[in-house]
Amino acid sequence: MPAITPSRQHGRVDLPALRKRAKHLLKALRLGQAEPERAQLLSLGRPGPAYQLADSQWLVAREAGFSSWPKLKAHADALDFAARHPGFAHADEAQVQHWRCGNDIEHSLRTAGLRGAFHMLVDPLAMGPVPALEAPAYHRVRCAYIQQAFGLGEAAVQQRQAQEYAALARIDGDSEVVLWCEADAYDQLFLVRLLAGLPALPKRLELIETARVPGVERFIGIGQLAPDVLAWLWPQRRPLGEGALALAREVWAAYTAADPGRWAQLARVQHLPLPLLGPALARQLQELPGVQDGLGLTERLTLRVLAQRGECPAGKVFGQLMLRDDPLPYLGDLMFHALIRPLIDGPQPLLIEGQAEYWGQRPLQLTRLGEQVLAGQAYWLDHQAPLRWVGGVRLASGEGHWAVEADGTLHWR
Structure with missing residues (x-):
C-alpha cells in the first residue's frame, strides 16, 4: 500500500x-x-x-x-x-508574546488566527561555545561564533542578538508569554535559556511542547505542521511556575560549565516541570567526543552514512540523518553544513568535498583517516581536529578533555 x-x-x-x-x-x-x-x-x-x-x-x-x-x-x-472555530483563542490572546527559537511558525500562527506579538531567540545554543560568562562577554563570544560559522556580517549578527535579548529583558511580572517548543536540544536549550533569563515569574507563562503529533510519520518540529494543527495544539498549552524557572537556572549553569558532570547527572533525571528536557540533554551530551573515536554523535552518524552509501551529496546525507538516523534531530540544514566544515577543512580532514554551486549538492566521501576514525582505529582529537565546543566544554586537539560513552558515562582523557 x-x-x-x-x-x-x-x-x-x-x-x-x-x-x-x-x-x-x-x-x-x-x-x-x-x-x-x-x-x-x-x-x-x-x-x-x-x-x-x-x-x-x-x-x-x-x-x-x-x-x-x-x-x-x-x-x-x-x-x-x-x-x-476561531473562538479557540483566548479572549485576551492579543496581549500574548509568542516566543519561538526561529520564525518557522509565525506565518502559520497568523493563518490559524493567533494575533499576539511574535518573538524569536534564534541563537543556536546546541552549537559552538556557550561559556559561563557575564552578559557582555557572553554575547561577544556568541556573536563571533555565529559570524564565523554561518558567514554572516558582524553588524547584522550583533543587531539581531541585541534586539532579541532586549525583547527578552522586557519580559516582566505583567507580561503574558507562551513558548512553543519541541523535544530536541535546539528547542529545549532555547527554553532553558529563556526561562533562566527571567528575573521573576510573569503574570502568564505557558508552554506548548510536543515530541510527536498523531499522524505524522517522522515528527521533527512544529515548523513542519499545518496552521490548523497549530490551532489544535493551542488549547494544549500548560502553565509553568517557579519550579520550571529554578530548574532552567540549574540546567543553564550545568550546560555552560567547563565540567559536564552536573549536566550528565541532569540528563539522567525525569524533570516534572519540563518533561522533555532530560532526553534532550542526554542527546546533546553525545555531541562530546565518543570514548572510542573522538567524534560527536552527529559527526559519527555523518561518517557512518558515507561509509554505507559511498560518495553522496551533502544534502542527501543531511536528509538521511533528519529522517532516519538521528535519534533526536536538532539541526537545520545550515547548522549541519557549519557542523561538518571542520571535518572537511581541518589539516587532517575526515571528509573530502566535491564541487557544486550549492553546498547541499556537493558530494562527500570519507578520507582514509575518516574510515579509520569511524572504525575506532584512530581518535579524531589526536589528529589536529579543529577547536570545538559543546556548551561550556572546550575540546582542543592535543589537550586533556572530556569524552562520553553511549550510556552517558563521562571520562577525562
Whole structure:
C-alpha cells in the first residue's frame, strides 16, 4: 500500500482521501491483490476472504500512525474543529508574546488566527561555545561564533542578538508569554535559556511542547505542521511556575560549565516541570567526543552514512540523518553544513568535498583517516581536529578533555 505522504509530513489528516484508500484496499484484499496487508490481518486472526471495511480501515489507520480507525477519525475531527472555530483563542490572546527559537511558525500562527506579538531567540545554543560568562562577554563570544560559522556580517549578527535579548529583558511580572517548543536540544536549550533569563515569574507563562503529533510519520518540529494543527495544539498549552524557572537556572549553569558532570547527572533525571528536557540533554551530551573515536554523535552518524552509501551529496546525507538516523534531530540544514566544515577543512580532514554551486549538492566521501576514525582505529582529537565546543566544554586537539560513552558515562582523557 503506498505511503500516505502528505498527512505524514505536515500533520493534516485528509479523512475523505483515507476513506477512499480504505475502500480501494478492501477491494484489493477481496481480490487477493494485497498480500502484505492480508498477512497483517492474518496475524490478528482475520484470514479472509470475507473482509469488511473495518479491516481495511484499520490497516489505513495503522499506516497513518494510529492504532485504530476511530482514533484516527477522532484526531481528524479535533483538527477540523480547531480550524473551523476561531473562538479557540483566548479572549485576551492579543496581549500574548509568542516566543519561538526561529520564525518557522509565525506565518502559520497568523493563518490559524493567533494575533499576539511574535518573538524569536534564534541563537543556536546546541552549537559552538556557550561559556559561563557575564552578559557582555557572553554575547561577544556568541556573536563571533555565529559570524564565523554561518558567514554572516558582524553588524547584522550583533543587531539581531541585541534586539532579541532586549525583547527578552522586557519580559516582566505583567507580561503574558507562551513558548512553543519541541523535544530536541535546539528547542529545549532555547527554553532553558529563556526561562533562566527571567528575573521573576510573569503574570502568564505557558508552554506548548510536543515530541510527536498523531499522524505524522517522522515528527521533527512544529515548523513542519499545518496552521490548523497549530490551532489544535493551542488549547494544549500548560502553565509553568517557579519550579520550571529554578530548574532552567540549574540546567543553564550545568550546560555552560567547563565540567559536564552536573549536566550528565541532569540528563539522567525525569524533570516534572519540563518533561522533555532530560532526553534532550542526554542527546546533546553525545555531541562530546565518543570514548572510542573522538567524534560527536552527529559527526559519527555523518561518517557512518558515507561509509554505507559511498560518495553522496551533502544534502542527501543531511536528509538521511533528519529522517532516519538521528535519534533526536536538532539541526537545520545550515547548522549541519557549519557542523561538518571542520571535518572537511581541518589539516587532517575526515571528509573530502566535491564541487557544486550549492553546498547541499556537493558530494562527500570519507578520507582514509575518516574510515579509520569511524572504525575506532584512530581518535579524531589526536589528529589536529579543529577547536570545538559543546556548551561550556572546550575540546582542543592535543589537550586533556572530556569524552562520553553511549550510556552517558563521562571520562577525562
